[in-house]
Amino acid sequence: MKGLYTVNLLLIVLSVIAVIAACFIGSTALPASSIAKALLLQGTPGDHIVLWEIRLPRAIAAFLVGASLGMSGAAMQGLFRNPLADPGVLGVSACASLAATVAIYYGLTLMSAWVLPMAAIFGALSATILLAVANRYTKSVVTLLLIGVALSSFTAAVMALLLNLAPNPFSLSDMLNWSLGSVANRGLYDIGFALPFMTAGLICLLAAQKGLDLLTLGEGAAMSLGLRLAGHRYLVVAGTGLMTGGAVALAGAIGFVGLIAPHIIRPFVDYRPSQLLVPSAFLGGTLLVLADICVRVMPTSNELNLGVMAALFGAPVFVWIVVQRRGSYV
Amino acid sequence: MSELAVTHISCQLHGRQILQSSNYAVSSGELVVLLGPNGAGKSTLIQASLGLVRAHTGTATIDGCDVLRMPPIERARSIAYLPQARQLAWPLNVRDTVSLGRYPHTGATGVLTQTDLEFVDKALRDCDLEDFADRRVDRLSGGELARVHVARAFSTDAKIIVADEPTGSLDPKHAFAFMNLIRSFVSAGGGALIVMHDLALAQRFADRLLWMHEGRIVADGTPAETLTPDRCAQVYGVDVAIDQHSLSIQGVRP
Numbered sequence: 126m127k128g129l130y131t132v133n134l135l136l137i138v139l140s141v142i143a144v145i146a147a148c149f150i151g152s153t154a155l156p157a158s159s160i161a162k163a164l165l166l167q168g169t170p171g172d173h174i175v176l177w178e179i180r181l182p183r184a185i186a187a188f189l190v191g192a193s194l195g196m197s198g199a200a201m202q203g204l205f206r207n208p209l210a211d212p213g214v215l216g217v218s219a220c221a222s223l224a225a226t227v228a229i230y231y232g233l234t235l236m237s238a239w240v241l242p243m244a245a246i247f248g249a250l251s252a253t254i255l256l257a258v259a260n261r262y263t264k265s266v267v268t269l270l271l272i273g274v275a276l277s278s279f280t281a282a283v284m285a286l287l288l289n290l291a292p293n294p295f296s297l298s299d300m301l302n303w304s305l306g307s308v309a310n311r312g313l314y315d316i317g318f319a320l321p322f323m324t325a326g327l328i329c330l331l332a333a334q335k336g337l338d339l340l341t342l343g344e345g346a347a348m349s350l351g352l353r354l355a356g357h358r359y360l361v362v363a364g365t366g367l368m369t370g371g372a373v374a375l376a377g378a379i380g381f382v383g384l385i386a387p388h389i390i391r392p393f394v395d396y397r398p399s400q401l402l403v404p405s406a407f408l409g410g411t412l413l414v415l416a417d418i419c420v421r422v423m424p425t426s427n428e429l430n431l432g433v434m435a436a437l438f439g440a441p442v443f444v445w446i447v448v449q450r451r452g453s454y455v
Numbered sequence: 456m457s458e459l460a461v462t463h464i465s466c467q468l469h470g471r472q473i474l475q476s477s478n479y480a481v482s483s484g485e486l487v488v489l490l491g492p493n494g495a496g497k498s499t500l501i502q503a504s505l506g507l508v509r510a511h512t513g514t515a516t517i518d519g520c521d522v523l524r525m526p527p528i529e530r531a532r533s534i535a536y537l538p539q540a541r542q543l544a545w546p547l548n549v550r551d552t553v554s555l556g557r558y559p560h561t562g563a564t565g566v567l568t569q570t571d572l573e574f575v576d577k578a579l580r581d582c583d584l585e586d587f588a589d590r591r592v593d594r595l596s597g598g599e600l601a602r603v604h605v606a607r608a609f610s611t612d613a614k615i616i617v618a619d620e621p622t623g624s625l626d627p628k629h630a631f632a633f634m635n636l637i638r639s640f641v642s643a644g645g646g647a648l649i650v651m652h653d654l655a656l657a658q659r660f661a662d663r664l665l666w667m668h669e670g671r672i673v674a675d676g677t678p679a680e681t682l683t684p685d686r687c688a689q690v691y692g693v694d695v696a697i698d699q700h701s702l703s704i705q706g707v708r709p
Contacts, residue, residue: 137610206544338551339558342607344541348507350611351531351559396591398543399565 129400132393143414147184148176150418152428159179178312181367183193186311187417188410191382193323193372194218195409197365198403200330201253203279203398204361205260208266208388208446211322212369213380213439216276217252221373222271223280224248226300230287242318255367257358306321306379306432307357308417316374319375326367330402333360337398379432381439382409388446457518457614457646458482459534461504464513466496473499475671476513483614483646486637488657490650491667492691497650498539498619500667505536517615531559535608537618539650541600546593549603553578556610562686573667578610582636598629607637622651634660653704654695658682666690 135429149160155175162168163176201210201217212218228234228244284304291297306441328446336357339347348354372379384407387401394400416438420429459481466474474496481487491497503510506523515522517533535556543552550671554577557571567575579585582602587595592603601621608616616637622630634656637647641662651657657664659677666681668690674681682702687695694705 206542331561335558335561335563337554338565341542341544341547341552342555343538343540343544345502345507345538345540346536346542348527349505349531349534349536349538350530350555351526353527391545395551395553396547398545 128170129394132404136404138412140407143411144184144188147414147418148180150422151180152421162329182312183308183417184414186308186316187413189316189319189323190308190372190379191267191413192406192410193326193368194379194382195386196330196406197368197385199401199405200337200361202387203401204358205269206340207269209302211381211384212365214384215256215273216280217249217369218373218378218380219277219280220252221245221249221370221380222304222318222378223284225373226284226287226303227254229299238318242322242371242374245374246367247323249370249373250366253362257362296431302430305430306377307430308376309428311375322367322371326364326371329364329367331362333357333364333401334380334402339400375430377432381443382413383436385442386412457533459504459517459615459646461515461594462513464503464515465511466499466503466508467511474503477672479665479672479675481615481646481648483644484641485662485664486647486649487663488649488651488661489665489667490657494583495667495672497667501617501619501650505534506530521644528559528562532611533613533615535616536609537604537608539619541604543592546591548589548591550575550579550583552586552592552603553606553610556607559611574611574612578606581609582606597624601625601629601633605633609640616640617648619650621649622653622656630656660704670679689704
């Protein structure tokens with residue numbers, strides 16, 4: 126129990142350091158003293174704009190997206206009792222991203238600023254519900270992953286179709302950005318539209334976390350210990366759908382964070398699914414803030430998309446986890 | 456004095472009658488063994504009795520309260536259940552695994568009070584697991600793992616334990632040790648319903664035998680009354696030689 130507090134405290138400190146570091150590092154070279162002054166609400170208006178309107182919101186957006194994906198991944202792994210479950214791998218992010226793109230394509234987002242997050246959440250929830258139903262009828266991990274692969278391929282195909290039919294280069298670039306994932310140019314205003322959904326998801330998942338421990342024993346034993354299986358499943362599905370949808374609404378599809386963060390944390394919390402959620406959120410957030418710093422300082426002519434960066438690092442780690450798996454445990 | 460009483464319970468699955476109007480009871484201070492060949496409906500009978508699968512007809516009560524209408528958490532406080540497939544999806548440590556048995560008392564908050572911790576410690580002690588408390592469950596032998604599962608059931612402090620083939624994968628020594636644990640639980644005032652296939656072990660430990668064949672209970676009584684060569688031939692299709700203290704299988708009927 127003591128170890129658990131240490132892990133959480135350490136991760137909170139790391140998160141804060143990462144976000145502060147993200148404020149000091151950027152494509153525009155600004156002396157650290159100017160940023161420090163702006164942090165203390167002093168300094169020039171220019172420094173203020175760079176810090177409060179560009180760097181800090183971007184760092185917070187990256188953190189929130191990473192945290193949501195990290196926690197969703199941990200919760201899905203607990204529900205499916207499978208360390209390879211993750212919103213990216215199982216196609217949940219892709220579905221959310223597709224729904225958001227469709228909303229943009231048909232101009233629905235012009236009706237209200239809430240349409241985009243709602244569309245992303247609708248996509249994420251549809252995919253999560255489909256997976257939860259499939260998981261009930263198939264006991265095989267391979268089948269579940271294959272359904273995820275099929276879901277990803279299908280959404281990729283529809284996305285390709287939409288890109289093909291894009292009316293002009295601007296909407297093409299807009300949609301491409303969306304499917305590659307990025308937190309560039311996100312302001313506090315954008316965060317405000319995703320945050321309520323993420324918070325609702327957080328509440329659902331925190332309420333469901335103890336039940337995830339019981340599921341370790343299998344559904345029959347969990348039920349015999351007094352867990353209302355159906356209600357618990359709805360709670361986890363709603364929680365991951367809301368959090369992943371919120372993350373996609375803010376940044377587009379970003380994969381592998383939900384896979385890697387819980388995998389790293391698991392040994393430190395004695396493999397308890399319930400204790401995995403909060404630290405996975407902090408680690409996911411920190412990882413994505415760090416990845417975003419890399420994206421910004423990389424000397425590329427066009428800024429690399431955050432989702433591309435996450436995939437470049439995440440995919441090899443995914444393979445490593447699969448290879449490392451022996452028997453049913455990680 | 457607690458009692459699990461099941462009356463006229465029947466079950467259908469995919470249009471097939473799995474369980475036909477069955478009656479039985481298990482009281483505290485009693486070790487009941489449920490016998491029957493594979494596919495006789497033993498697991499379904501148990502699960503229907505605990506409200507884990509929907510019974511088509513009949514009722515199951517614990518201390519007079521309808522199991523099927525009870526809030527799940529209240530039912531879980533009265534009956535601990537060890538399913539046939541004893542899974543552990545993650546390599547938790549032994550203490551955390553045993554603590555899961557306290558869920559019916561802690562609820563969704565999962566915060567263990569001093570009383571909860573005492574019950575967990577007692578379960579670990581009773582099952583001789585104190586030295587393994589911090590070890591991961593994937594680093595235990597089959598016999599040790601079986602003790603972890605029974606300790607998890609003990610930690611609930613339920614009056615009745617229902618276990619589905621708990622000795623199936625255990626060697627004779629560990630199976631005997633397991634039944635000893637159940638016996639001491641019963642001696643301390645608990646009630647137990649155990650499904651098993653080991654007739655010799657059943658003869659040695661059971662206060663009462665329930666015989667199941669083709670979805671119905673065909674006999675209910677002490678081993679001395681019901682464990683006969685004729686019944687073994689009828690239920691299992693085997694020829695056995697039985698005397699007061701021993702039992703051996705002589706052959707299989709065509």
